[in-house]
Amino acid sequence: MLWKIRKEEITLSSYIYRIDLPSLSQTIQEYPNFNFNCLSKAQIQSKEWLIRQLYECVGLSGKKIAMLGGWYGLLAQPLYELCPDITYIRSFDIDPDCANIAESLNKSLLHDNWKFKATTYSVNNLNWKEKVKYHTQKTDGSYQFMSDRFDIIINTSCEHMPDTWVRNVSSEQVIVAQTNDFDIPEHTNRCDSPDLLIEKLGIKTILYKGRLNTEQYTRSMVIGYK
Numbered sequence: 001m002l003w004k005i006r007k008e009e010i011t012l013s014s015y016i017y018r019i020d021l022p023s024l025s026q027t028i029q030e031y032p033n034f035n036f037n038c039l040s041k042a043q044i045q046s047k048e049w050l051i052r053q054l055y056e057c058v059g060l061s062g063k064k065i066a067m068l069g070g071w072y073g074l075l076a077q078p079l080y081e082l083c084p085d086i087t088y089i090r091s092f093d094i095d096p097d098c099a100n101i102a103e104s105l106n107k108s109l110l111h112d113n114w115k116f117k118a119t120t121y122s123v124n125n126l127n128w129k130e131k132v133k134y135h136t137q138k139t140d141g142s143y144q145f146m147s148d149r150f151d152i153i154i155n156t157s158c159e160h161m162p163d164t165w166v167r168n169v170s171s172e173q174v175i176v177a178q179t180n181d182f183d184i185p186e187h188t189n190r191c192d193s194p195d196l197l198i199e200k201l202g203i204k205t206i207l208y209k210g211r212l213n214t215e216q217y218t219r220s221m222v223i224g225y226k
């Protein structure tokens with residue numbers, strides 16, 4: 001558990017943020033280590049904000065999307081709700097507990113020809129500029145080789161990792177980055193402003209930059225190109 005949240009902070013539904021509730025309920029029962037913080041008010045506000053801005057700035061039709069530090073992949077369903085013809089979404093997280101939970105939450109997308117697939121991997125060890133080559137675990141436990149190209153690189157976990165990943169992103173790929181200034185030990189790379197985030201990531205073409213004040217912290221977001 002990263003930090004404790006009050007039960008009343010959990011909000012489940014809004015206009016754009018659609019979660020598959022039967023899958024959520026089944027996942028919570030199946031995985032006792034499920035971290036409810038992914039449903040906190042601040043999390044939902046932050047994801048809604050990202051989805052709206054990304055949709056307005058870039059569009060999603062036909063896009064191939066990578067989610068770095070993708071955690072439980074809770075962006076996938078709302079993105080597909082907005083745009084059913086996204087080509088695919090891939091989530092990469094270093095925590096081996098995340099992939100099964102992410103796939104359980106996004107079961108219908110997983111079963112729909114892997115529109116969504118989660119993989120356990122450090123995002124610092126992959127080259128996003130070219131076709132990304134990696135192995136992903138299937139539900140039967142075996143591994144499949146993957147070779148995926150991405151148009152959009154989303155990282156909502158920048159505060160959890162060094163900025164190394166961005167060196168391996170090309171100037172043609174849209175970068176969507178979120179970070180925050182919340183002072184807890186897990187946040188090894190905190191950042192308190194969109195301008196500092198832009199500087200740290202070397203973003204040169206800015207499509208959007210902004211700041212969201214939540215009850216717990218301030219979140220910064222930038223959408224743009226290197």
Ligand SMILES: C[S@@+](CC[C@H](N)C(=O)[O-])C[C@H]1O[C@@H](n2cnc3c(N)ncnc32)[C@H](O)[C@@H]1O
Nearest residue numbers: 069071092093094095121122123156157160161
């Ligand atoms: C708590 S979660 C997500 C928090 C984030 N603020 C958000 O709202 O999406 C942060 C995730 O980053 C992942 N992570 C940290 N370092 C990573 C790395 N090098 N590669 C992939 N995932 C990483 C962690 O395992 C964790 O699941």
